[in-house]
Amino acid sequence: MQGGRGSGRASTGQVRLWGHHAVEAALMNPERSHRKLWATREAIAGLAGELPEGFTVEYAQAADLARLVTRDTPHQGLVLECAPLEETGLDEVLNSADGQVIVVLDQVTDPHNVGAILRSAAAFGAAAIVTQDRHAPPESGVVAKSASGALEVVPWVRVVNLARAMEQMAEAGYWRIGLTGDAETTLGDALPTGPVALVLGAEGDGMRQNIAGHCDALARLPIGDAIESLNVSNAAAIALYAVATRGN
Template sequence: MAKRGRARKEARRGLPHFYGRHAVEAALDNPDRDVRKLFLTREAAATLEIPDGIPVQFCEVTDLARHVPKDAPHQGMVAEVAPLEDLLLGDVLDAGDRATLLFLDQVTDPHNVGAIFRSAAAFDAVAVVTQDRHAPPESGVVAKAASGALELVPWIRVVNLSRALEEAAEAGYWRIGLAGESDALLADALTPGRNALVLGAEGEGLRHNVGEHCDTLAKLPISERMESLNVSNAAAIALYAAAQR
């Protein structure tokens, strides 16, 4: 089933092009990542350990520009990769007594999602869970912002986020929705056991139905001079708090 899912993603979206040293090296180091082709300057190639069997096309710096977004810092290396195989939420739920899951409710900006993956890796989150239709696909932008973390933290895509939160609850996770209007602080809402942090999109926040499927709502203790934080910054602080509980 997972392989068929990956084939559908490839057909629908085309193959992602990861760029930049951290993203490319992490993809090469990940045994679960199928790297189809490398586009490299000769200078960059000399600094990489390239596994046997991966085709390499040597390019000038200007030629690499057509494989990446405009003005993207590719550092002389681009990897054409296949999307990782799909995982089920149930595959990651049994991750220890002090595990932290991160749910994103319609966070669609690829830079934010990539930055969140980087924080998730830094603070040992079990996985990042998103709704399949309201999250960016794997892409060079996400991988660049994640700085290699896309290869380290499982990305679970689900059809219905509320049902996924119910599944997490059945596995013993305490579901905490981040909401600025709450009177409770995140530090007081965290349990010493399994926690599931739920963050909504900037501006809109958590959708009502998703909030209804949380056990409690809590906020970060930010100054009244600021209404809110960027969602990737909020995720980093929340993950740090969970790691320090």
């Protein structure tokens, strides 16, 4: 079998995805251009729908597939090589969002966290996640596996200037709420009735001062004293739930 162990960025410029949900969602996404699928026969049988006619499949044993992915990765018998998704512009999202929440990530670099946030964003109907291109992980198998299929359905907007992107959101009528444990106001009290952009900072360091300065309000989650803070993906999930259930 060709191809070595890696994070999910193939040397050919393609992206390598693995895991049942991530691969199945990518195969069902008409926006994806697929190159090749390595799989066990059992895993192929468990996929929803049918593969396109003439699709390249190389059958292999699970141990062979393990050489194509990151170490100790549960590939579940499926490894797909495909082209990266086309970039989505912020203008496109703002024009079609219809008031759906937007998640802004300031230098969140862990691909597992970004993937988990994508999954929560899909679960709670977010319009998109927005990251600064230079300080976010690339699209990869690790992100896709953690997202469990959400990479294919939630637009991921990469921008050069995150502060400017937040200004565009304000111009489009979004109320920008930055989450920080130092805020006096809780998220529930800070939520308006209109469109919301949730802004979350990097693991450990939190939001940069400039990004916090571009927020309309800063808020905290009402966690107890037993723990200092939450993982950024957990905080995002709770905040998205709060937005989805406000007023209920």
